[in-house]
Amino acid sequence: MSERLVVIGSQWGDEGKGKVTDYFACRADMVVRYQGGNNAGHSVMFNGHKYSLQSIPSGIFNPATVNVMGNGMVVNPESVLVELQKLHDQGITDYQLYISDRAAMVMPWHSALDGAYEALKGGKLIGTTKKGIGPAYSDKYSRIGLRMGDLLEPEYFAERLQGALEQKNMELKMLGLPTYDFHEVYDRYMEIAKILGPRIVDTSDLINKALRGDKKILFEGAQGMMLCIDHGTYPFVTSSTPSSASVPVGAGISPKWIDNVLGVAKAYCTRVGEGPFPTELHDEIAHEIRERGHEYGTVTGRPRRVGWFDAVVARYTSRLAGIDNWALMLFDVLSGLDKVKICTHYELDGKIIDTPPSTISKLARCKPVFIEMEGWKDDITGIRSYDELPEAAKAYVKKIEELTEVPVGVISVGPDRTQTIIVSEKLKNF
Ligand code: IMP
Numbered sequence: 104m105s106e107r108l109v110v111i112g113s114q115w116g117d118e119g120k121g122k123v124t125d126y127f128a129c130r131a132d133m134v135v136r137y138q139g140g141n142n143a144g145h146s147v148m149f150n151g152h153k154y155s156l157q158s159i160p161s162g163i164f165n166p167a168t169v170n171v172m173g174n175g176m177v178v179n180p181e182s183v184l185v186e187l188q189k190l191h192d193q194g195i196t197d198y199q200l201y202i203s204d205r206a207a208m209v210m211p212w213h214s215a216l217d218g219a220y221e222a223l224k225g226g227k228l229i230g231t232t233k234k235g236i237g238p239a240y241s242d243k244y245s246r247i248g249l250r251m252g253d254l255l256e257p258e259y260f261a262e263r264l265q266g267a268l269e270q271k272n273m274e275l276k277m278l279g280l281p282t283y284d285f286h287e288v289y290d291r292y293m294e295i296a297k298i299l300g301p302r303i304v305d306t307s308d309l310i311n312k313a314l315r316g317d318k319k320i321l322f323e324g325a326q327g328m329m330l331c332i333d334h335g336t337y338p339f340v341t342s343s344t345p346s347s348a349s350v351p352v353g354a355g356i357s358p359k360w361i362d363n364v365l366g367v368a369k370a371y372c373t374r375v376g377e378g379p380f381p382t383e384l385h386d387e388i389a390h391e392i393r394e395r396g397h398e399y400g401t402v403t404g405r406p407r408r409v410g411w412f413d414a415v416v417a418r419y420t421s422r423l424a425g426i427d428n429w430a431l432m433l434f435d436v437l438s439g440l441d442k443v444k445i446c447t448h449y450e451l452d453g454k455i456i457d458t459p460p461s462t463i464s465k466l467a468r469c470k471p472v473f474i475e476m477e478g479w480k481d482d483i484t485g486i487r488s489y490d491e492l493p494e495a496a497k498a499y500v501k502k503i504e505e506l507t508e509v510p511v512g513v514i515s516v517g518p519d520r521t522q523t524i525i526v527s528e529k530l531k532n533f
Contacts, residue, residue, distance in 0.1 A: 105318045106363075108533055109347040110430075112327030113366035113420040115374035116345075117400070117407065119432030119515060120367045121145030124161040124323045126513075126523055127533055131321040133169045133313045134162030135306075137353030138343040140177040140209055140239065141186075142232040143325035144401030148518045154193060155401055159186050159200065160323055166197040169313070171306045175343065175353020177239040178202055178251055179209035180295045202299065203306040203355075204252025207243040209235045212271050212283055219278045229339055230376030232402050240342035242267070251303050254296035261289055307355025314360055319533060322350045328366075328420035329374075336463050339378025346424045363529065365512065366426035368417060370434045370499075373407040375400050379467040382410035382446045396436040411444040411473065414506035419458050421509045428512025428527050431500065435516045440478040443499060446471040447506055476502065484517040489526050 108127055112118045125147040128134050141157035147164070148154070154164070158178060162168035172178055183202070190198075213235025220238070221228050231237060242248035247267050253260040265285060272282040313320055326345040329335045333344055343349065351358040371392055374380045384392075389409040392398065398407040420426065437443055448455050449469035460466055479493040486492055492500075492514075500511050512527030525531045 105314045105316060105320055106533060107314070107320050107322065107360055109322040109324065109350055109361060109364045111324035111347055111364065111366055111424055111426075112345055113368045113424070113426065113429070114327045114372050114413070114416060115329045115380070116327040117144075117373055117375065118327055118367040118369050119430070120324065121147045121156065121161060122432070122515060122518065122520070122523075123365065123367050123430045123513060124321065125149070125164070126520055127321050128160075128162040128168060129165055129520075130319060130533060131162055131168055132318040133171060133310065133320045134160040135171040135173050135310060135320065135322050135354050136160045136325065137173040137175045137322055138345060138349050139325035139341065140234060140236050141179050141182040142234045142236045142341060142402065146401050146518075149520045152193065154190070154195070157186055157402065158182060159190075162321065163190065163198045163200065164195060166199070168199065169309070170198065170200045171310060171354070172200070172202045172206060173306055173310075173354040174203040174205035175349060176203070176206050177209050177236055177243070178206045179234065180251070180254075180292070180299055181211075182209070182234075184295070184298065200302055201306050201309060202251050202303050204250065204255065204303050205307075205355075206251045207239055208249045208251055208253075209239040210249060210267070211288070212275060213238040213242070215275065215280050216278070219280055228377055234402070237342045254292060255300060255303055257293060257296075260292065264289055264292070310354055310356055314356060322347075322354060328424060329416060334423050336378045336466060339376060339463060348424060361425075364424055364426050365428050365430050365530070366417075366421060366424060366509070367430045367432060368412070369432050370412060370437050372410040372413050372416070373398050374410075375403070375405050375407050379463050379469070380408055380410055381415070381449060381466065381469045382413045382471045383408055384410050388440065391440075392436055396433050411446055411471070412503065413446045413471070414503065415446060415449055415457060415459060417503070417507045417509075421507055426509050428510055428530060429503065429507070430513035430515065431503065431511050432515045434496070434514050435482070435484045435522075437499075438479055438481060438483055442475050443478045444473040444475050445499075445502055445506065446473055448472040474502070484522060486516055487524060489514065489524055
C-alpha cells in the first residue's frame with residue numbers, strides 16, 4: 104500500500120518547504136507539484152551546495168525519484184528549460200521529470216501583463232513576482248489558455264495559439280505593450296516541444312498507478328496558505344490554492360488518498376509583497392531575525408517582512424488544510440533573543456477574536472495579543488534530538504502545540520539536511 108505525505112506552507116510562503124520536501128524527497132518514490140508555477144522559490148542545501156528550484160519538484164536530485172509537475176500548475180516551459188540548464192551546470196544530470204499534458208502554460212505575454220496590471224494599480228500593488236502567474240491562471244479559467252499537451256499536436260497548438268493571440272494582442276495593444284507575432288511564437292514553442300515533448304504525459308495516470316502500488320509519494324505545495332486565492336489575505340494573495348485541499352484536483356487523484364499533511368511553519372513569520380501582517384515587527388529584532396534567517400526572497404531578492412509566530416494564522420490554516428503535524432523551521436534563528444513572543448489572539452475594534460477576519464481592511468485593524476516567553480541563548484544548530492533542546496526552547500514548542508492543538512513533528516535547526524529533528528514516529532517511518 105502506498106504512503107502519502109502532503110507538505111504545505113502554512114503562513115505566507117517561504118517557510119522552508121524546500122528543505123522539508125527535500126528531506127522527505129530523498130526517501131520518496133515520487134514527488135508531485137500540484138499548484139503554482141515558477142513564482143515559488145525553493146532553496147535546498149546538501150553536501151555544502153545550495154540549489155534553487157522554482158517550478159521543478161524537489162525530488163529532482165535523486166535519480167530514483169519520479170518528479171511530476173501536475174495539471175494544477177501553471178508551467179512556463181522557458182523557465183523549466185532554464186532551471187534544467189542550471190541543474191545541469193551544477194552536475195544534476197540524472198533525473199526523472201514528467202509534466203502534465205493538462206497543465207496550463209505561462210506564455211511570454213503573461214509576465215508582461217502581470218507587470219502592466221500591477222502598474223495600473225497605482226499605489227495599491229499586490230507585489231507579485233511578475234512571473235505571469237495571475238494572468239496565466241486567469242486565461243485558464245477564461246478558457247483561452249494553452250496547455251502543455253497542446254504542444255504535442257502542432258496543428259491544434261497553432262489553432263489555439265491563433266485564438267489566444269487574437270485576444271491577447273488586442274489587450275497588449277490597449278495597454279501600450281509590444282504584441283506577439285504568431286509565427287515567431289509558434290516556431291519557438293515547436294522547438295520547446297522537441298525538447299520537453301517526451302516528458303509531457305498524462306501525469307494523473309502515472310500518479311494513480313503509484314498510489315495503488317507500494318510507493319512513497321510526496322505532494323509538494325508551493326507558496327503558503329495565507330496566500331491562498333480563496334482563504335488567504337485577498338487580494339494580496341497568489342492565484343492558486345496552496346492547501347492540501349488542492350492536491351486532488353491539481354494532481355488528478357481522489358481526495359480519499361489525502362491522510363498525512365505536514366504544515367510547514369517558521370518559528371516566527373515572514374511575508375514578501377504587500378498586505379496586512381498582524382505580527383509584523385519594525386524594530387531591531389526584525390533586523391536581527393532577517394539577517395540571521397537570510398530573509399531575502401529566492402525569486403526576487405526582496406527583503407522579507409518579519410514578525411512573531413502567529414497562532415491565529417496557524418489555527419486557521421490547520422483547520423483549512425487538516426494539518427497533522429507542524430514542521431517548525433528556522434528554529435535556530437530565534438536563539439540568542441532575551442524574550443520571544445507568540446500571538447495568541449487578535450484584538451479587532453475592541454473585541455478579542457481567535458480567527459482571521461475575511462477582509463484585509465479588518466485584518467489591518469487587528470492588533471496582535473502576545474504572550475511573552477523566555478528566550479534561549481544556546482546555539483542549537485548541532486542538536487539532533489528533541490530532548491537535548493534547551494528547556495526554554497522546548498517550552499516554546501509546547502506552547503505552539505497547545506495553542507494550535509497540532510503536534511510539532513519536525514524541528515529544523517539549520518539549513519542543512521542533517522540539521523533536522525524528526526519528532527513524529529509516523530514521519531520517522533516515511
Ligand atoms: P504571484 O504569485 O506572483 O501572483 O504573487 C502574488 C503574491 O504571492 C505576492 O505577494 C508574492 O510575493 C506572493 N508569492 C508568490 N509566490 C511566493 C512564494 O513562493 N513565496 C512567498 N510569497 C510568494
